[in-house]
Amino acid sequence: xxxxxxxxxxxxxxxxxxxxxxxxxxxxxxxxxxxxxxxxxxxxxxxxxxxxxxxxxxxxxxxxxxxxxxxxxxxxxxxxxxxxxxxxxxxxxxxxxxxxxxxxxxxxxxxxxxxxxxxxxxxxxxxxxxxxxxxxxxxxxxxxxxxxxxxxxxxxxxxxxxxxxxxxxxxxxxxxxxxxxxxxxxxxxxxxxxxxxxxxxxxxxxxxxxxxxxxxxxxxxxxxxxxxxxxxxxxxxxxxxxxxxxxxxxxxxxxxxxxxxxxxxxxxxxxxxxxxxxxxxxxxxxxxxxxxxxxxxxxxxxxxxxxxxxxxxxxxxxxxxxxxxxxxxxxxxxxxxxxxxxxxxxxxxxxxxxxxxxxxxxxxxxxxxxxxxxxxxxxxxxxxxxxxxxxxxxxxxxxxxxxxx
Amino acid sequence: xxxxxxxxxxxxxxxxxxxxxxxxxxxxxxxxxxxxxxxxxxxxxxxxxxxxxxxxxxxxxxxxxxxxxxxxxxxxxxxxxxxxxxxxxxxxxxxxxxxxxxxxxxxxxxxxxxxxxxxxxxxxxxxxxxxxxxxxxxxxxxxxxxxxxxxxxxxxxxxxxxxxxxxxxxxxxxxxxxxxxxxxxxxxxxxxxxxxxxxxxxxxxxxxxxxxxxxxxxxxxxxxxxxxxxxxxxxxxxxxxxxxxxxxxxxxxxxxxxxxxxxxxxxxxxxxxxxxxxxxxxxxxxxxxxxxxxxxxxxxxxxxxxxxxxxxxxxxxxxxxxxxxxxxxxxxxxxxxxxxxxxxxxxxxxxxxxxxxxxxxxxxxxxxxxxxxxxxxxxxxxxxxxxxxxxxxxxxxxxxxxxxx
Numbered sequence: 001x002x003x004x005x006x007x008x009x010x011x012x013x014x015x016x017x018x019x020x021x022x023x024x025x026x027x028x029x030x031x032x033x034x035x036x037x038x039x040x041x042x043x044x045x046x047x048x049x050x051x052x053x054x055x056x057x058x059x060x061x062x063x064x065x066x067x068x069x070x071x072x073x074x075x076x077x078x079x080x081x082x083x084x085x086x087x088x089x090x091x092x093x094x095x096x097x098x099x100x101x102x103x104x105x106x107x108x109x110x111x112x113x114x115x116x117x118x119x120x121x122x123x124x125x126x127x128x129x130x131x132x133x134x135x136x137x138x139x140x141x142x143x144x145x146x147x148x149x150x151x152x153x154x155x156x157x158x159x160x161x162x163x164x165x166x167x168x169x170x171x172x173x174x175x176x177x178x179x180x181x182x183x184x185x186x187x188x189x190x191x192x193x194x195x196x197x198x199x200x201x202x203x204x205x206x207x208x209x210x211x212x213x214x215x216x217x218x219x220x221x222x223x224x225x226x227x228x229x230x231x232x233x234x235x236x237x238x239x240x241x242x243x244x245x246x247x248x249x250x251x252x253x254x255x256x257x258x259x260x261x262x263x264x265x266x267x268x269x270x271x272x273x274x275x276x277x278x279x280x281x282x283x284x285x286x287x288x289x290x291x292x293x294x295x296x297x298x299x300x301x302x303x304x305x306x307x308x309x310x311x312x313x314x315x316x317x318x319x320x321x322x323x324x325x326x327x328x329x330x331x332x333x334x335x336x337x338x339x340x341x342x343x344x345x346x347x348x349x350x351x352x353x354x355x356x357x358x359x360x361x362x363x364x365x366x367x368x369x370x371x372x373x374x375x376x377x378x379x380x381x382x383x384x385x386x387x388x389x390x391x392x393x394x395x396x397x398x399x400x401x402x403x404x405x
Numbered sequence: 406x407x408x409x410x411x412x413x414x415x416x417x418x419x420x421x422x423x424x425x426x427x428x429x430x431x432x433x434x435x436x437x438x439x440x441x442x443x444x445x446x447x448x449x450x451x452x453x454x455x456x457x458x459x460x461x462x463x464x465x466x467x468x469x470x471x472x473x474x475x476x477x478x479x480x481x482x483x484x485x486x487x488x489x490x491x492x493x494x495x496x497x498x499x500x501x502x503x504x505x506x507x508x509x510x511x512x513x514x515x516x517x518x519x520x521x522x523x524x525x526x527x528x529x530x531x532x533x534x535x536x537x538x539x540x541x542x543x544x545x546x547x548x549x550x551x552x553x554x555x556x557x558x559x560x561x562x563x564x565x566x567x568x569x570x571x572x573x574x575x576x577x578x579x580x581x582x583x584x585x586x587x588x589x590x591x592x593x594x595x596x597x598x599x600x601x602x603x604x605x606x607x608x609x610x611x612x613x614x615x616x617x618x619x620x621x622x623x624x625x626x627x628x629x630x631x632x633x634x635x636x637x638x639x640x641x642x643x644x645x646x647x648x649x650x651x652x653x654x655x656x657x658x659x660x661x662x663x664x665x666x667x668x669x670x671x672x673x674x675x676x677x678x679x680x681x682x683x684x685x686x687x688x689x690x691x692x693x694x695x696x697x698x699x700x701x702x703x704x705x706x707x708x709x710x711x712x713x714x715x716x717x718x719x720x721x722x723x724x725x726x727x728x729x730x731x732x733x734x735x736x737x738x739x740x741x742x743x744x745x746x747x748x749x750x751x752x753x754x755x756x757x758x759x760x761x762x763x764x765x766x767x768x769x770x771x772x773x774x775x776x777x778x779x780x781x782x783x784x785x786x787x788x789x790x791x792x793x794x795x796x797x798x799x800x801x802x803x804x805x806x807x808x809x810x
Contacts, residue, residue: 084545096549134541140489143575144501148553149566151574161554169556169577170548176574 001070004032010065013273014058014266016194017219019201024216027188031071041066042187042215044127044178045113046078046086047105048097052112053239054301055223055232058267059191060116062220066189067118074185075113077106079128081178086199087156087171112243115305123185130184131177142176145209146202151175154198175199179206182215189216223267226256237335237404246306248390250314251321251402253298254329258290261297269300291329321392325373331392331400336385344369344381347388351403353395363395370394406475409437415470418678419463419671421599422624424606429621432593436476446471447592447620449532449583450518451483451491452510453502457517458644459706460628460637463672464596465521467625471594472523479590480518482511484533486583491604492561492576517648520710528590535589536582547581550614551607556580559603580604584611587620594621628672631661642740642809651711653795655719656726656807658703660735663695666702674705726797730778736797736805741790749774749786752793756808758800768800775799 001007007028018024030036043063045056052060063073082102097105110124134142151172152158160167175198182190182203190200197219204214224230225238232239240252256264262280265271271279282288295315302311322329334351336342342350348360348369363369364379371383372391389405406412412433423429435441448468450461457465468478487507502510515529539547556577557563565572580603587595587608595605602624609619629635630643637644645657661669667685670676676684687693700720707716726732739756741747747755753765753774768774769784776788777796794810 080541083542131541136485136536136539136544137488139541139544140575140578143578144573146574148557148562148572148574148577149569152553157553164554167553168549169551169553169581170545172553172574172577173545173548 001032001034001038004029007032007069010069011062011218014062014220015218016221017197017217019197019217019219024189024218027216038121039066039071039188040074040186041071042074042076042182042185042190043192044076044078044081044181044190045109046082047102047109048082048085049233050105050108051241052109052243053232053241054268055225055239057116057242058223059193059220060113061270062191062218064117067121070121072121072123073117074123074125074187075117076181076185077109077124077126078181079103079106079126080131081127081174081181082106084170084174084177086174086178087167108243112241115242125185127177127181127184131180139173142180142206143173145206146172146176148172156195175202176206179203183207183210183212186212187215188213189218191218191220193222194219195222221263221267223263224260226252226260228257228260237333240301242305245390246302246310246314247317248404249302249305250298250311250318251390252333252404253301254294254318255331255333255402256294256297258294261290261294264297265300269297270304271300321372327392327394327400331402333404334393334401335404336388340385342383342385342388344376344383345379347383347393348395351393351401353393353399353401368396406437406439406443409434412437412474415474416467416623419467419625420623421626422602422622424602424622424624429594429623432621443526444471444476444593445479445591446476447479447481447587447590447595448597449481449483449486449586449595450514451487452507452514453487453490454638455510455513456646457514457648458637458646459673460630460644462521462647463628464598464625465518466675467596467623469522472526475526477526477528478522479528479530479592480522481586481590482514482529482531484508484511484531485536486532486579486586487511489575489579489582491579491583492572513648517646520647530590532582532586532589536585544578547585547611548578550611551577551581553577561600580607581611584608588612588615588617591617592620593618594623596623596625598627599624600627626668626672628668629665631657631665633662633665642738645706647710650795651707651715651719652722653809654707654710655703655716655723656795657738657809658706659699659723660738660807661699661702663699666695666699670702670705674702675709676705726777732797732799732805736807738809739798739806740809741793745790747788747790747793749781749788750784752788752798753800756798756806758798758804758806773801 008025011028012018027039031038041063043059063075067073079102082105083097083099085096106126152161157167178199179202183206190203192200197217200217200219204217207214223232225232227238229238240249262276262283265276265279266273279288279293283290283293299311299315302314321327344364345357345360348354348363349357354360354363361379364376367375367377369376371393388403391403393401393403413430416433417423432441432444436443446468448464468480472478484507488502488504490501511531557566562572583604584607588611595608597605602622605622605624609622612619627635628637630637632643634643645654667681667688670681670684671678684693684698688695688698704716704720707719749769750762750765753759753768754762759765759768766784769781772780772782774781776798793808796808798806798808
């Protein structure tokens with residue numbers, strides 16, 4: 001096992017907060033010196049959507065760092081908590097998912113998570129196994145361990161309460177369920193985003209009450225979406241799914257807002273922290289070209305989930321699509337959604353490239369409409385989703401949209 | 406069945422609030438005219454102490470009125486909710502009872518309640534039967550039906566929250582459990598004290614959500630303790646238990662504060678409302694003697710739970726104890742508690758009759774200590790609880806205490 005100093009440098013890199021710091025250092029030191037067993041590092045993911053994206057990967061990669069240092073990663077798939085809905089950072093009660101939706105999402109998670117975590121020193125558990133069978137008396141015991149006032153100190157609850165936005169009583173249960181998970185898996189440290197701090201600390205309380213040493217809490221910064229918005233989701237097209245094809249990843253990374261480049265280098269790639277510092281100062285001094293730097297970022301991300309060769313090919317394809325045809329690199333995206341076929345005039349209208357379907361027909365007949373550079377002349381064409389995804393749709397010389405799946 | 410008009414006059418007598426009034430009248434009218442089945446009138450009692458007292462009887466007697474008119478009384482023994490603890494009107498979280506304590510209390514309840522309710526048209530159920538087996542998912546469904554803001558509108562919660570006194574999250578569950586009871590028993594009307602209004606209205610919401618016609622809510626005024634304090638309990642010695650012996654009841658009724666006499670006539674006896682009005686105006690005009698009126702009240706109460714003959718004997722015994730020996734009627738009480746034997750000097754000190762056990766020994770040796778008029782000369786005597794209960798302990802000519810079990 002690596003020395004405590006090396007371990008702490010790796011584990012604390014990029015971390016926002018460690019609570020309490022001295023306790024965590026003591027645990028790592030004891031493990032490094034063989035005075036205690038390796039740490040059990042917990043991370044819980046609620047399968048509320050079918051996709052694991054680059055935002056989740058910030059913490060999943062930190063979890064892998066624990067594994068690489070000989071500790072155990074305990075990944076909790078929140079089969080039960082996903083049905084409740086984590087209210088953290090929310091301004092309204094989440095719609096509740098059905099057990100079937102949750103189960104379907106959970107199945108897709110494991111495959112995607114496997115691209116990041118190591119298969120050894122990994123425990124994957126579903127909290128429905130212990131939460132669902134709990135009976136009323138257990139729930140009461142859990143609820144009696146927390147006060148209403150402390151719940152309302154949480155920033156998100158406080159804001160909703162003071163603005164008169166409803167909070168369902170059931171939402172108060174969420175942090176307690178997450179804390180109960182820590183008791184069940186006997187975690188030594190729990191990882192989470194900064195918006196999870198409250199929930200993670202509840203775990204400490206419940207473990208202490210159950211006679212366990214309380215877990216340390218390690219929070220990671222939240223990654224903004226590619227467009228800079230706080231909320232990252234596949235449906236808003238502002239994230240990169242860890243299971244996406246290489247060329248999709250590359251194209252999406254290239255649409256990142258310039259000012260987020262350094263943060264993405266730091267949190268979404270394996271580039272060494274010192275090198276990230278050099279990139280940051282190079283960009284600030286104007287010594288590095290932003291476009292070239294973003295290409296490097298895109299290659300790093302693709303390499304992480306696919307390979308260096310896949311990254312090279314993705315860049316080549318990107319060049320054919322954009323550079324060789326003078327398509328600007330930061331054009332808007334359009335998500336094709338679930339629809340299997342698109343009527344060309346409807347698509348041109350839906351993407352905003354044309355103001356109406358009649359303008360769309362006019363432009364098509366005038367030969368102004370192209371897909372990846374090829375003219376589409378049939379104004380009544382119906383195109384399959386598979387033939388559209390990943391391509392650039394263009395009207396005239398200056399209007400472009402990148403179509404994504 | 407009596408006419409709707411007669412029924413409403415009886416059922417609404419002494420009632421504080423009916424919510425909503427028109428709906429309740431419509432239900433009673435429909436039942437009286439045979440257009441619907443008799444009403445199911447629900448009352449829930451949590452067996453949090455072993456004794457049913459005259460405060461509970463206000464509502465139990467109203468419940469009997471429903472029975473007498475052909476409706477069904479549904480008495481819920483809160484085997485489960487007693488373990489949670491009703492936070493209504495509380496300024497702090499209640500200590501939680503164990504299942505064993507609750508079960509022991511519940512056994513004593515049925516016997517006492519049987520002195521008031523009719524055995525026919527009576528359903529007695531325990532809410533542990535349906536609440537205890539509820540699983541986490543059911544609890545969540547229940548909790549998602551109520552908002553935090555609405556809970557905090559409750560006066561008692563609001564006061565505790567604004568004064569920084571802790572409210573356990575589990576306390577938010579109580580009104581929902583009580584409401585769930587209404588769904589389970591399909592109640593048409595629920596009775597409760599005025600401090601129960603919020604909980605009773607929650608029952609309406611849950612029934613509506615479950616597709617049932619919502620129960621009407623009928624609240625009764627709260628009876629103050631004999632000493633005028635809001636909280637009535639056997640341990641504070643300010644109430645009359647419905648299972649107590651006749652002479653205890655009589656003596657306790659005589660210790661009632663004068664200004665509460667009319668309220669006790671109205672809520673704790675079967676004296677006709679018109680007659681109570683006459684008593685009230687007679688007392689106000691000075692035409693009725695307060696002491697004589699209180700004796701009548703005491704007789705009425707004893708007659709209700711024992712018999713007219715028992716009331717007569719109790720009054721006779723009271724006369725021997727007090728009047729014949731010029732003992733004032735409103736002397737303080739001392740609760741003997743669970744202790745089976747009392748060392749006389751300790752008792753004299755504990756009751757406050759003597760400032761110390763050495764003063765107690767001096768007074769005893771001086772022949773100044775009497776029990777029901779008999780001199781106690783042995784300063785080292787140990788007296789059995791059974792020989793003390795119900796008697797008057799006296800030091801000198803002016804210091805008295807009535808010892809109660």
